[in-house]
Amino acid sequence: MSDKEQSNPRRAFLKAVGLAGVGSLVAASGGLALAANEPPAPATGTMPQRTLGKTGAKVSMLSLGTMWDTPTNQIVLKQALKLGVTHWDTAESYEGGRSEEGIGQFFKKNPEARQQVFLVTKSYDNTRTAKVFDEHLNQSLKRMNTSYIDLWFVHSLTTLDEFNKPHIKAWAEKAKAEGKIKHFGFSTHKNMEDILRAAAKLNWVDVIMMTYNYRLMYNQKMKDAVQACFDAGIGLTAMKTMGGGPVKAGSDGDDTLAERFLAQGYSAEQAKLKAVWSDQRIANICSQMPNLAILSANTAAAMDKTQLAAEDLRWLGQYAEATRCDYCAGCSGICEEALGQAAPVGEILRAMMYYRSYGDLGRARELFAALPTEGLEGISTRDLARAERRCPQGLAIGRLLHEAQEALA
Helix, strand or coil: CCCCHHCHHHHHHHHHHHHCCCCCCCCCCCCCCCCCCCCCCCCCCCCCEEECEEECCCCCCCCEEEECCHHCCCHHHHHHHHHCCCCEEEECCHHHHHHHHHHHHHHHHHHHHHHCCCEEECCCCCCCHHHHHHHHHHHHHHHHCCCCCEEEEEEEEEEEEHHHCCHHHHHHHHHCCCEEEEEEEEEEEECCHHHHHHHHHCCCCCEEEEECCCCCCHHHHHHHHHHHHCCCCCCCECCCCCCCCCCCCCCCCCCHHHHHHHHHHHCCCHHHHHHHCCCCCCCEEEEEEHHHHHHHHHHHHHHCCCCCCCCHHHHHHHHHCCCCCHHHCCCCCCHHCCCCCCCCHHHHHHHHHHHCCCCCCHHHHHHCCCCCHHHHHHHHHHHHHHHHHHHHCCHHHHHHHHHHHHCCC
């Protein structure tokens, strides 16, 4: 290996796989992915279902993420239902409530659809009081023209202490007894491994939604946490499954990766979904699907019966390791402690993900504006260097925080 390759593990890895190949990413249907200028291949077959932990509910392996303007895009809801994507995920805060309102419009026009849909919504509020939960739940029921929610989440935990409180457990029991919710749990984007491992010890968590992708699923701490929840009967929904966004062309040979996936019958995005589905402990994947093209591509991947081979999964793990410095793994308590809690690094980088990986500057700025970023200016170069040394991913935290300020403030 050359000195240049030693200093750039991504380049060395891509050179190796370019010679060795990626394994057996072959679609039984003759290929799911098409050229970039062609429409996605239509989904054929039946949408697979899996059991959502101890709830016993059978849910579609692909979940419709609706963090978009559903009132003006009802056709996506209609097509999702037609394709068997019957697990729908929203939140009271998505699009300022318009996501729930659009779902309510759909149910009002198609009342028979409500019985077909496993409906999930969430409440985000830092106080997490019973009063706020009641307000959010009643508001969600009204917006979505329904008398009950199949699964209700406390949204975006950063520690389990925020959730594991007697009044929250009592509220969930009351809401279930009243028939307003059937199942209860939480979502988390940050410190997932610690939160999952602690939650597995509780007997009143039905389902957890967490960041989980080909970059995280090989981490032993994450594997142990997922197993603990699975053993406890907790249903698991994966989100943020692209691992920071699509494989991009023109960056140290990443275009070669995309080309090789296509040559084998999948887009890179479809392969990443299949990697997560290969973990049978994961009930389903929640994917943002705001248009018919993404919906069609994702359902085609879900309905295709071909599974990734062990060699393929091993290869993805090696690629994740070689490109780890491009991805925040959500363990931001480590770097934030090094900075004296002066900046919510994990949430800032989450906002940057929407900007850099998904091209959604509006949402990125909205998320950034809601964060306490007053302490950014006072962070010393020494503290930033200490945070970067502690980061398991090797992120250039100082540069990324500067970019966030420049682009999102």
